[in-house]
Amino acid sequence: MKWAISRRAQQLTSSAIREILKVTERPEVISFAGGLPSPASFPVAAMEAAVARVFADNPQAALQYASTEGYLPLREFVAKRYNVGVERVLITTGSQQALDLIAKVMIDPGSPVLVETPSYLGALQAFSLFEPEFVSVPTDERGLLPDALTRELTHGARFLYALPNFQNPTGRRLPLERRQALIARAKELDLLIVEDDPYGELSYTGDQLPTLLSMNPDGVIYMGSFSKILAPGLRLGFVIAPPELHFKLCQAKQASDLHTPSFTQRLAYESVRDGLLERHIPTIRDLYGKQCEVMLDALTRHMPAGVTWNRPEGGMFIWVELPEGLDSMKILEEAVRRNVAYVPGAPFYAGAPRKNTLRLAFVTVPPERIEQGVTILGELFREAIAQASPQPRAA
Amino acid sequence: MKWAISRRAQQLTSSAIREILKVTERPEVISFAGGLPSPASFPVAAMEAAVARVFADNPQAALQYASTEGYLPLREFVAKRYNVGVERVLITTGSQQALDLIAKVMIDPGSPVLVETPSYLGALQAFSLFEPEFVSVPTDERGLLPDALTRELTHGARFLYALPNFQNPTGRRLPLERRQALIARAKELDLLIVEDDPYGELSYTGDQLPTLLSMNPDGVIYMGSFSKILAPGLRLGFVIAPPELHFKLCQAKQASDLHTPSFTQRLAYESVRDGLLERHIPTIRDLYGKQCEVMLDALTRHMPAGVTWNRPEGGMFIWVELPEGLDSMKILEEAVRRNVAYVPGAPFYAGAPRKNTLRLAFVTVPPERIEQGVTILGELFREAIAQASPQPRAA
Numbered sequence: 001m002k003w004a005i006s007r008r009a010q011q012l013t014s015s016a017i018r019e020i021l022k023v024t025e026r027p028e029v030i031s032f033a034g035g036l037p038s039p040a041s042f043p044v045a046a047m048e049a050a051v052a053r054v055f056a057d058n059p060q061a062a063l064q065y066a067s068t069e070g071y072l073p074l075r076e077f078v079a080k081r082y083n084v085g086v087e088r089v090l091i092t093t094g095s096q097q098a099l100d101l102i103a104k105v106m107i108d109p110g111s112p113v114l115v116e117t118p119s120y121l122g123a124l125q126a127f128s129l130f131e132p133e134f135v136s137v138p139t140d141e142r143g144l145l146p147d148a149l150t151r152e153l154t155h156g157a158r159f160l161y162a163l164p165n166f167q168n169p170t171g172r173r174l175p176l177e178r179r180q181a182l183i184a185r186a187k188e189l190d191l192l193i194v195e196d197d198p199y200g201e202l203s204y205t206g207d208q209l210p211t212l213l214s215m216n217p218d219g220v221i222y223m224g225s226f227s228k229i230l231a232p233g234l235r236l237g238f239v240i241a242p243p244e245l246h247f248k249l250c251q252a253k254q255a256s257d258l259h260t261p262s263f264t265q266r267l268a269y270e271s272v273r274d275g276l277l278e279r280h281i282p283t284i285r286d287l288y289g290k291q292c293e294v295m296l297d298a299l300t301r302h303m304p305a306g307v308t309w310n311r312p313e314g315g316m317f318i319w320v321e322l323p324e325g326l327d328s329m330k331i332l333e334e335a336v337r338r339n340v341a342y343v344p345g346a347p348f349y350a351g352a353p354r355k356n357t358l359r360l361a362f363v364t365v366p367p368e369r370i371e372q373g374v375t376i377l378g379e380l381f382r383e384a385i386a387q388a389s390p391q392p393r394a395a
Numbered sequence: 396m397k398w399a400i401s402r403r404a405q406q407l408t409s410s411a412i413r414e415i416l417k418v419t420e421r422p423e424v425i426s427f428a429g430g431l432p433s434p435a436s437f438p439v440a441a442m443e444a445a446v447a448r449v450f451a452d453n454p455q456a457a458l459q460y461a462s463t464e465g466y467l468p469l470r471e472f473v474a475k476r477y478n479v480g481v482e483r484v485l486i487t488t489g490s491q492q493a494l495d496l497i498a499k500v501m502i503d504p505g506s507p508v509l510v511e512t513p514s515y516l517g518a519l520q521a522f523s524l525f526e527p528e529f530v531s532v533p534t535d536e537r538g539l540l541p542d543a544l545t546r547e548l549t550h551g552a553r554f555l556y557a558l559p560n561f562q563n564p565t566g567r568r569l570p571l572e573r574r575q576a577l578i579a580r581a582k583e584l585d586l587l588i589v590e591d592d593p594y595g596e597l598s599y600t601g602d603q604l605p606t607l608l609s610m611n612p613d614g615v616i617y618m619g620s621f622s623k624i625l626a627p628g629l630r631l632g633f634v635i636a637p638p639e640l641h642f643k644l645c646q647a648k649q650a651s652d653l654h655t656p657s658f659t660q661r662l663a664y665e666s667v668r669d670g671l672l673e674r675h676i677p678t679i680r681d682l683y684g685k686q687c688e689v690m691l692d693a694l695t696r697h698m699p700a701g702v703t704w705n706r707p708e709g710g711m712f713i714w715v716e717l718p719e720g721l722d723s724m725k726i727l728e729e730a731v732r733r734n735v736a737y738v739p740g741a742p743f744y745a746g747a748p749r750k751n752t753l754r755l756a757f758v759t760v761p762p763e764r765i766e767q768g769v770t771i772l773g774e775l776f777r778e779a780i781a782q783a784s785p786q787p788r789a790a
Contacts, residue, residue, distance in 0.1 A: 003587050004553060005643060006525075009500040012646040039455035047458070048450045055443045060434035063442070063626035093488050093630075097652040104524060105404040125650045129499060130401070158399060192398050231458035233657035235488075248400060251407040255521045256651070257492040262628035264656050 008129045017347060020332055024341040030373035032360040033341040035168065035316065038291075039364070041284045042231045043276060050270035054263070062266045068254045070238070071265035077272060078224070078238050084217060088240050090249050093260045095198060095225040095237030097253075099126035102194055102221060104252040105245065106158045107132045114153070114160040116144050118348030118357070120168045120196065123161055132158070134350035141310055143167065143174035146181035151189065159192040159221070164212060166199040166315025169348045169359040173313050176209050183215045191219075198225040198237075201281050203314035204289030218242050226268055228316075229281055234264045288316060288363050294370050295362040302378030306385055309360075318360045319345070323385055328358040331384050338380065340373045403524045412742060415727055419736040425768035427755040428736040430563065430711065433686075434759070436679045437626045438671060445665035449658070457661045463649045465633070466660035472667060473619070473633050479612060483635050485644050488655045490593060490620040490632030492648075494521035497589055497616060499647040500640065501553045502527045509548070509555040511539050513743035513752070515563045515591065518556055527553070529745035536705055538562065538569035541576035546584065554587040554616070559607060561594040561710025564743045564754040568708050571604050578610045586614075593620040593632075596676050598709035599684030613637050621663055623711075624676055629659045683711060683758050689765050690757040697773030701780055704755075713755045714740070718780055723753040726779050733775065735768045 024031040054062050069075065070091025079086040092098045099122065107113060107130040115124065117136045124134070135157065138148040144162065154160070162182070164174040174182070186193050195212045213222035219242075226236040241249055253259070292312060299309055299318070306323040320342075322328060329344040345357025362370060419426040449457050464470065465486025474481040487493045494517065502508060502525040510519065512531045519529070530552060533543045539557060549555070557577070559569040569577070581588050590607040608617040614637075621631040636644055648654070687707060694704055694713070701718040715737075717723060723739040730736060740752025757765060 002585065003501075003640070004506075004551075005500055005640075006503045006506070006553075008503075009643045009647065012643060036460050039459050042455055042458045044450070044454045044458070048454070051446055051450070055439070055446070059439045059443070060437055061628075063437045063439070063628040064434050065431050065622075065627045093652045093656075096650075100651045105400055106398075108401045108403075111399075111401070122650070122653070129647065129650055156399075158401075190397065227460075231658075232460045233456075233458040235652060235654070235656040245398070245400075248404045248407060252404065252524065255491075255517070255524055256495045257488045257630060258517070259630070261488070261630040261656060261659050263626075263662070264658060267658070 008131060011128065017329070017332075017344060020336055021341055021343070023336055029336070029339045029341055030365060030369050031341040032362065032365065032373060033343050034361055034364060036364055037228050037232060037316070038287060041287060043271065043280050046276050047231070047267065047271050051267050053270045054266045062263045064262060066259050066262040068250050068259045070260060071262065071269060073273070074265050074269040077269060078240070082211070082213065082222070082224075082240055084213070084240050087243060088246050090239050090241070090246060090253065091260050091265055092237040092239055092253070093257055094227065094232070094235040095196065095223045096122055096126065097256070098223045098237050098239040099123050101239070101249045101252045101256065103127045103130040104256070105248045112155070112157040114157045115350045116162060116167065117351070118169055118345060119161065119350060120163055121348050123196065124350055127161075136349070136351040139172075141172065143172045143178060144182070146178055146185045149182070149185045149189065149191070154189050154191055157191060159194045160186065161194045161196065162212065163196045165197055165209070166202060166312060166317070168199070169317055169343070169345065170319040171310055171312035171315050171317040172319070173209065179209065179212060179215065183212060186219055187216065192221065193219060194221045194223065196223045198228050199315040201229055202285055202288060202316070204285055204292065205313070206282065206285060213240060221245060229277055229284065230268060230271060234268055236260065236264055236268050285314070288314075291362045291365075291367070291370070292318070294367045295360065295374065298371050298374035302374045304378060304382040304385055307381055316361055316363045318362065320358050320360060322356040322358070322381060323388070324356055325388055326384055327355045329355065331380060335377065335380055338376050340376045342377070403526060406523065412724070412727075412739060415731055416736055416738070418731055424731070424734045424736055425760060425764050425771075426736040427757065427760065427768060428738045429756055429759060431759055432623050432627060432711070433682060436682060438666065438675050441671050442626070442662065442666050446662050448665045449661045457658045459657060461654050461657040463645050463654045465655060466657065466664060468668070469660050469664040472664060473635070477606070477608065477617070477619075477635055479608070479635050482638060483641050485634050485636070485641060485648065486655050486660055487632040487634055487648070488652055489622065489627075489630040490591065490618045491517055491521065492651070493618045493632050493634040494518050496634070496644045496647045496651065498522045498525040499651075500643045507550070507552040509552045510745045511557060511562065512746070513564055513740060514556065514745060515558055516743050518591065519743075519745055522556075531744070531746040534567075536567065538567045538573060539577070541573055541580045544577070544580045544584065544586070549584050549586055552586060554589045555581065556589045556591065557607065558591045560592055560604070561597060561707060561712070563594070564712055564738070564740065565714040566705055566707035566710050566712040567714070568604065574604065574607060574610065578607060581614055582611065587616065588614060589616045589618065591618045593623050594710040596624055597680055597683060597711070599680055599687065600708070601677065601680060608635060616640060624672060624679065625663060625666060629663055631655065631659055631663050680709070683709075686757045686760070686762070686765070687713070689762045690755065690769065693766050693769035697769050699773060699777040699780055702776055711756055711758045713757065715753050715755060717751040717753070717776060718783070719751055720783055721779055722750045724750065726775060730772065730775055733771050735771045737772070
């Protein structure tokens with residue numbers, strides 16, 4: 001039997017990277033590839049106590065259908081935390097679902113959508129299913145360049161997708177002045193911003209810059225997540241949007257999964273209602289900051305000249321640049337043979353990729369394994385540089 | 396600020412019915428409108444014990460990211476139950492998500508999609524976002540008519556969406572001979588069938604007819620759900636598909652919500668692994684069968700001549716037809732004023748609606764309230780018939 005599938009489904013092809021990275025599940029592989037938070041950071045005891053309260057309070061409500069917008073106390077918790085009206089808050093099945101809903105509501109085939117260079121792969125995938133035309137916004141090592149948002153570049157754009165805090169994949173944080181300039185520019189251009197902020201509270205020193213949402217609540221759709229501050233296996237995110245867009249997002253969500261599980265929403269609310277996050281987030285910051293230091297230190301000692309990287313102020317990722325001309329995708333195969341994995345940078349680019357880039361995740365790997373893995377990568381990159389140098393330039 | 400939203404989002408309009416039915420949350424309203432399973436049927440104690448096991452076994456895995464396909468033991472449980480290879484099983488965030496994923500993978504704007512007359516409203520909504528051209532398949536009181544599936548009617552159809560068991564909204568079950576004829580016809584026409592089966596195990600006598608899946612595993616995408624046999628608040632469904640479609644559905648799911656919550660999947664698996672469903676489903680059948688009898692009995696005693704309804708063999712719904720010319724949508728406003736609610740039939744039709752139809756749900760309403768509500772509806776319909784009779788025919 002032969003069926004016709006949709007044009008968007010035909011575009012979905014098996015990822016070469018995913019095939020290579022499948023082997024990283026072998027225990028002998030030191031993987032800097034995963035984007036997983038450290039399970040050591042999950043507040044298991046608090047959540048076990050919370051689930052007992054869910055069963056004690058009203059188990060039948062936790063097991064029944066519920067409203068599309070989400071569990072009201074959890075929505076109120078989010079609204080208070082972000083100082084917005086609860087009528088703007090929609091609970092989503094992870095913030096990946098928020099990407100899907102935003103795409104459903106905002107993107108027609110061929111609609112221009114502005115993205116950072118590079119940007120979050122999961123967003124590019126979610127948006128791609130709705131066939132936008134991606135427009136790459138130039139960036140430097142501190143994030144996107146507000147001045148690059150000209151009338152020409154942004155013409156007809158449905159929105160700008162921005163990750164101002166410890167961006168996945170680069171770990172970059174957008175400085176305050178740029179946030180201010182970006183908001184001013186967006187207002188001038190009548191440009192909607194989609195702010196994706198799963199890592200905003202994971203600054204290692206605890207300092208936080210204002211969200212774009214707080215600077216212009218009526219011009220920003222804000223996406224947040226409990227994945228990095230509580231537990232990703234609950235698949236709980238939220239989207240804060242101006243009322244008319246909130247309403248459309250709710251309609252799209254109803255068609256997509258009716259509502260996010262009542263049970264996980266109540267579990268999360270019972271976990272966080274008494275100030276757990278205030279006690280818990282500092283321990284995550286501390287853990288991730290230390291892990292980051294270990295990796296930065298190892299990079300300094302083991303990377304050959306010509307390899308550069310940034311020094312993140314928070315989050316889970318370091319962005320590495322190899323000398324121009326090297327291809328991190330090709331090198332990955334040999335890295336995996338030597339039992340170390342990372343994610344090549346190319347797939348994070350909507351437009352022409354910088355093939356000499358790669359992403360390192362450090363939060364789940366024990367310090368001695370970080371040291372060992374970076375040592376191996378240092379040797380490998382040194383060999384790759386040596387091999388590349390004497391050869392004539394590729395056509 | 397004014398934004399451009401997608402064409403599909405513009406089509407999403409506020410439902411008049413939903414506005415009317417909002418008042419049904421008032422406790423004085425006797426609502427036959429909801430499609431909710433009875434909370435009395437939730438196995439709370441078994442699930443509380445199950446959640447304790449989830450925390451005892453491997454809480455960190457239950458709280459971490461997981462594979463898109465779903466929790467392997469739960470997939471194996473489903474595969475065994477349906478006698479299919481586990482590689483065909485994808486766990487979804489409720490079976491509503493399966494509708495969204497199938498639409499993503501199968502529907503282009505303008506693609507013909509065959510639906511029963513009437514069909515499940517949630518499916519029409521999910522598919523609509525992908526802008527198909529709905530083609531209505533004729534039915535009678537026993538379900539769809541396989542002979543109506545001519546080469547002309549089915550030309551270019553991406554699939555036929557069928558609900559063979561106790562269909563929402565009509566409660567109809569497709570007889571065995573029609574299932575056989577349907578499968579034979581679909582094979583001839585190379586027509587893919589999407590079989591939506593949330594109520595299949597809720598036959599009041601416990602007898603089950605073979606699924607379309609079992610009759611042609613390579614020509615059917617099967618959607619199942621834990622909502623009606625365990626608890627809907629977990630939002631757990633599954634889709635069984637031929638391998639190449641399974642793969643595409645997984646890719647679409649990854650972009651939609653990465654994966655269904657690890658926590659709810661493990662909770663469900665720990666709940667059902669020891670045969671809970673075999674003990675529990677008969678109690679639901681029994682409860683729903685008794686509730687159905689109460690409503691059928693009340694209808695017989697209170698409905699005026701000219702009103703007809705079916706006698707379901709399972710599930711949660713009765714389909715009522717008023718005399719030709721009456722509009723159940725208009726009557727609903729007065730019904731709600733008298734504190735009784737139902738769902739008008741019109742929105743369940745992809746094409747021209749039969750406005751004189753309506754759906755009654757009976758599983759959550761106590762018997763004395765069923766009696767009371769049906770009494771009120773009987774009076775109301777009698778009045779409406781009397782009012783309609785002497786008047787000249789509407790233009």
